[in-house]
Amino acid sequence: MEKTIEIKDLYKSFGSLDVLLGVNLDVYENENVVVLGRSGTGKSVLIKIIAGLLSPDLGQVKVFGQSVPDLDKKELNALRLKIGFSFQNSALYDSMTVRENLEFPLVRNIKNMTRAEIDKAVEEVIDGVGLKKTLDQMPSELSGGQRKRIGIARTLIMNPKIMLYDEPTAGLDPITCQEINELMNEVKERYRTSSIIITHDLTCAKETGDRVAVLFDGKFKYQGTFEEVFSNADPRIRSFYDYNFIESKLQD
């Protein structure tokens, strides 16, 4: 299988705060990689570097063989059309309706589309996330789970080849979490995407991840299947697992 994302010896600091200290990660075609780690360990920074929103201090970040930090603006935008980014708080444009949110990247990146073609594309993605009734609503009228789904739909309208999910299940109830997990798996199958899923929800990691990578001290200390990683005796991994286990029991 071909590599879609290659990260080699990636370093990133903010002033005197070191966040990523030599991260290595490869993501393959049609693979979901879950990145686990405590808050503030640089998980979101990693995917922002992949999307070209932040630049690395050192190291190599390649997407489809192109080195992201070396691309000029035009090349970066062309690459971004293949990348979908689902933000932690959905980042829906709150002055626009759901329909306008979905159309926004489409009409600006694909010229000369007819009204019928735009409507067809919008209906296709909104059907995919099962929220057709919300098309004319404002983002403020939607629930947290609906906002997440619309955020994902907005990225899917450009037919991306890579999906970057930033805490897709954060702040949602267990049933909605389950729906979002199913949606991410559906997206992988239907759009044949490679994904990086940033989370600290182990249920999400187990259900969506083909591979799990755990970020500790600015590095991926453990990578493998969910079972491989969590059979590890490292007390930090165990405590992570135990905490999530207690939390899910409490939610039940």
Next chain:
Amino acid sequence: MSREATKPVFSEKIDDWLLGFYNAFEFVKLVFKEAFSGDFEFNEFVRQCYHIGLRSLPLISLTGFVTGFVFTKQSRPSLMEFGATSWLPSLVTIAIVRALAPLVTSLICSGKIGSGIGAELGSMKVTEQIDAMEVSAVNPIRYLVVTRVLASTITIPILSFYCALVALAGCFLNVAVNEGTNLFAFFEKGFDSIIFLDVITAVIKAVSFGFTIGMIGCYKGFNASNGTQGVGKAANSSVVLSMFLIFIEEIFIVQVTNWFR
């Protein structure tokens, strides 16, 4: 691979101030570059003109009318001492056209529009909406900033012109009631006393004030951080900084145009 914290060259505050100045300069450069490249977001520009221009009309009407009316009323006693109340239309027209209309309009707009732009973009920044635009290959500077700066640069001169008309109406009402001057005589006296340079100066002022309000609001909004507190700070500093710059520009433009009188 830790990076050492850089030591301040002067003091931290002066360093921050200089860095802020440099960043603002780079931001303005970027806005100009984006304004002349790529597609123009015409619909967003029209929407901004509506928000900035049309929705400010009631406030400008009230402020302009009160300014003209009160200015006339306050000037009368001084002119009365010299038996020169017939000069009121000239005096007030000169004051309104040369200084008051662009200044009052811009100060009102920096409070209403500058804070609005700063808060709106600041909120978009902290909720990652601007990042979302960027990752979907849409240029946020072109979509959000160019449209707002252009809209405020165009609408504030129009609002200033409107403010001058309403202020003159306020002045006329006062003069008509007290001195019994008719409309034709009022405008004849008023407009006889202003020259082309006065009008040009007023237009230059209004354009530069409009540009300043739009640009400062966008710059502060784009650089907002630290959640809701940052949004409030962006809105607040947009107003303070744009008002400060408006007064500096006023002094500068008056000095320069006076050389041509």
